[in-house]
Amino acid sequence: MARKEYAFYPGCSSQKGASASNYLTSVESMCKTLDIKMTEIPDWNCCGASISYAEAGELPRLAMNARNFALAETNLPGQDIVATCAACWLGSRESKERLEHNSVLMADTNEALKEAGLNLKVIPEVRHMVEVLIEDLGYDELAKPIKKPLDGMKFAGYVGCQTNRPFGISGESFENPMYLDKLVETVGAEATKFDQKVTCCGGALAFSEPDKAQAQIKDIIEAAYDSGAEMLVTPCPLCQANTEVYQGQINKKYGTKFNMPVLYYSQLMTLAYGGTAKEAALDGNVIRARKLEEFASK
């Protein structure tokens, strides 16, 4: 039996061929080393993310999240739900909170769920992958399997918004969360003093208001360079994609020369645990992290 077991909610962007598929690959490698068993919630659905608010309204969005809760509770009773995506985590946790505090919404949600043949009694705990790492294992346990510390590498820990606000990681401050810096240090690398660590990347508005979002992304990347970082590291799929894939467009627009790789914490941990470039899914980075590719091949 594995050391820890969870009901896994990977989310749409983590699926094969989707924008955060490299996140999933590296999380699987990391969990294998840490002896964490993640069982996918059967037939899970989209959380609706924040951006669906206008079309969805409140109850349809709650119903979508409640369906995942009911599927987890039925098929994986007693296990906490763990999401790797910041938006999945936030959408689910927010839904859990609202349903538990409002009996009218809970009754309506159950009436809707009945149409899908489901019923919700107890809502499981909803947690983010980094919460599990920090709270259920702790930094010391995370350090134990390290075979190859990332000595001398400098990372700007980009926490972003939705793994930090409004819930965040227990004991951390909204304005200056330290957990990502601590994870960077745990794998033997250096976390730079990065003043844009909790600045928004524009989120979904990178699609609908690209100029505004790219102005924010420019500030984030610029500050990362100024802090002396070689790479950015983040726990959120949308932060990762937004700060990585638009660097070329920002360069054209502003005459900058950005070319900074953006990694997931799970990729760093996989490499520190002795994983290969493939296990860390380094081939999934649009801006290739050459320094880490070399490190992995040694």
Next chain:
Amino acid sequence: MSDMNQQMAERYRNNFLKEIEEQAEMGDWVKMCMQCGVCSGSCPTNFHAGWDHPPQELFMMIRAGKRDEVLESNSMWMCVSCYNCYVRCPRKVPITHIMHGIAEYAYRIGRAPKNQPTQFLSKTFWDNATKTGRVNEVKLTQSLYFKNGIMDGIKQAMAMQDVALGLVKAKRLNPMEALGGGHKCKDIKGIHAMLDKARELENKRKGRTA
């Protein structure tokens, strides 16, 4: 005036605050705003062009009964859901949710600004996600670029081709998903029935019949 808008305007007469309290998600928190302005100073998009009224101003306008100005405003649609205002508000007003709530209400009764890009994104995203239960990123991107017709779509896609090619190369964008492939839930029928029921119950609870 749309039917739903007329119906609501008549029901609430001159009490726009009450209308927002009952109709917009988390609207009952609006009166708790003490006009300190921390939300406005914390908003990352408030410093770009396009904002008519920052949150605290909107809240005062609601209390002052400025129905048209609030519902037709672009402001709520500038919310990036970063929750900065939400965690900093000294009165614990869930500002992010109220911004979404006012926007959703304005859209629902047909008073939101026309051709608002974030509103279009919201609709496109939800329709995409609920069609099969899971987001199809290729189709989502296509719908977003081709909203103004095929020529404009090709132009936009050309401008974005470096971004797209990078993602395809990194196996993070699968063009095959455009051809009906892609990920989906097994119980799509159940999901659709559930969502129809949820919509029906929400309309009933809020007294919306139109």
